[in-house]
Amino acid sequence: DASDARQAGFDLAELLQAGCGVRRLRAAGWSDVLSAARLRQLGVDAEHMRWGGFSMSELRAAGYAVAALRLAGFSAPALAALQRVAAREEAAKSEEYKPALQRQ
Structure with missing residues (x-):
């Protein structure tokens, strides 16, 4: 369970390395578009993100x-x-x- 991980100071990269899935990360508070963008930078593919609960528009906004x-x-x-x-x-x-003036 990663629910207290964010408050304890862990970051996404550490939790991914430890085998934490996208769904758990979202439940632990990393559920915004910036978190999705960071997960993309860390190599998480769109399919895992989708099954982890991110919407199509969130994933597009995340890059x-x-x-x-x-x-x-x-x-x-x-x-x-x-x-x-x-x-x-x-x-x-x-x-x-x-x-x-240009709009006229």
């Missing part, structure tokens, strides 16, 4: 490539929808930053 998410078992239509949403959000962000 997993669309191809890795597809290999992890997420459907092509779901990934296409995620990409459309991300494109719309990016377009909205860029529109916000245009000076008022």
Whole structure:
């Protein structure tokens, strides 16, 4: 059980080396996107992350490539929808930053 590991000062790399799985790590408090990104950096593949409880959008935000998410078992239509949403959000962000004169 890794529930007290975070409070005790252990980090993700140590717990992974000790054989702790993604589901246990999430239960111990490493359940945010930054933790998912760190797990990706440590070599945890998208499939293990998915089965550990991370959502498709969380994994994409953590830096997993669309191809890795597809290999992890997420459907092509779901990934296409995620990409459309991300494109719309990016377009909205860029529109916000245009000076008022350029929008006219």
